[in-house]
Structure formats: C-alpha cells, structure tokens
Amino acid sequence: MALKMFSFAPTPGQSKADLHADLTAAALALTDGEPDAVANMANVAALLWEFLPDLNWAGFYRMVAGELVLGPFIGKPACIRIPLGQGVCGTAARTAQTQLVADVHAFPGHIACDAASRSELVVPVLRDGTVIAVIDLDSPSPARFDDDDARGIETLAQAIATRI
Numbered sequence: 456m457a458l459k460m461f462s463f464a465p466t467p468g469q470s471k472a473d474l475h476a477d478l479t480a481a482a483l484a485l486t487d488g489e490p491d492a493v494a495n496m497a498n499v500a501a502l503l504w505e506f507l508p509d510l511n512w513a514g515f516y517r518m519v520a521g522e523l524v525l526g527p528f529i530g531k532p533a534c535i536r537i538p539l540g541q542g543v544c545g546t547a548a549r550t551a552q553t554q555l556v557a558d559v560h561a562f563p564g565h566i567a568c569d570a571a572s573r574s575e576l577v578v579p580v581l582r583d584g585t586v587i588a589v590i591d592l593d594s595p596s597p598a599r600f601d602d603d604d605a606r607g608i609e610t611l612a613q614a615i616a617t618r619i
C-alpha cells in the first residue's frame with residue numbers, strides 16, 4: 456500500500472469558481488477507492504478548512520436513526536445530536552434544501568455551538584434522493600457565504616455522496 460503525503464491547497468488569487476472546482480477535485484482524489492466513510496468525511500472536512508477562508512467550523516452531521524449525529528469536523532467541540540427540523544442543520548436535513556444564513560442571530564432556532572459564529576451554510580448530502588448527512592460551514596463574519604458558495608458545496612456534496 457502506498458503511504459503518501461497529500462498536498463492539496465487553493466491557488467492564491469484564483470476565482471471562486473476555480474476554488475470550488477479544485478476543492479471538489481481534491482475531495483474526489485482523496486476519497487478515490489477508499490471505502491471508509493469516517494476517513495473520507497475527515498479528509499473532506501480538512502479540505503473545506505484548507506480551501507475556504509474565514510471559517511470557524513467545517514464538517515459533517517450524519518443522519519443516524521432519524522436524527523443528525525456529529526461527524527468529522529474541524530472547529531470547536533459541537534453539539535452531538537440535532538433533531539430533524541431544529542437549527543440550521545436540522546432544517547437542511549428535514550427539507551433537503553441548502554440553508555444559506557447571512558445572520559445566524561436572525562435564524563429562528565439557530566443552535567449556537569460556537570459563540571463566534573455569525574453566518575452559516577448547510578448543504579444536505581443526498582444519496583438516492585435521501586438525506587444521509589449535511590455539510591455545515593460556519594463563519595465568524597456576517598454574510599460570509601453567497602449563492603456561489605452554496606452551488607459549489609452542493610456540487611461537492613453530490614460528488615462525495617457515495618463515498619461517505
């Protein structure tokens with residue numbers, strides 16, 4: 456088995472479209488042929504952290520027996536279980552719709568895992584039409600995420616859906 460060091464990194468000054476394309480390509484390369492879901496989510500969380508500036512939390516919640524359970528992430532320790540429909544993550548999971556929240560204080564029921572969080576992007580990961588996980592990104596900056604980020608992370612979610 457080849458043991459190797461990975462060096463995936465964003466290119467300074469690249470467009471956001473290129474950044475997201477490179478992020479998804481890196482995620483596909485890192486998870487290629489690896490069947491372990493935890494390993495793959497851990498590496499994708501690390502890539503999200505590496506590629507996307509101005510985050511204070513990046514990672515996964517997995518759908519387990521009808522609720523969201525914390526998965527691999529980078530950031531402060533977070534709440535472990537989130538019922539469907541609660542918070543930004545639970546809303547994304549219940550509706551199967553991306554949640555782009557410019558101001559978390561204005562989102563009814565937002566769950567504050569890190570008091571520094573000001574904006575949040577949560578993208579459901581669907582396999583065969585069913586939500587199996589969500590990707591959660593938090594930023595200490597208000598309105599950190601836009602529609603391009605949402606589409607970019609949706610593309611990533613689709614790309615890795617069979618590998619997590």
Ligand code: SME
Nearest residue numbers: 533542543544565566568
């Ligand atoms: N803010 C999320 C909870 C998860 S933490 O941000 C990591 C929510 O409202 O669902």
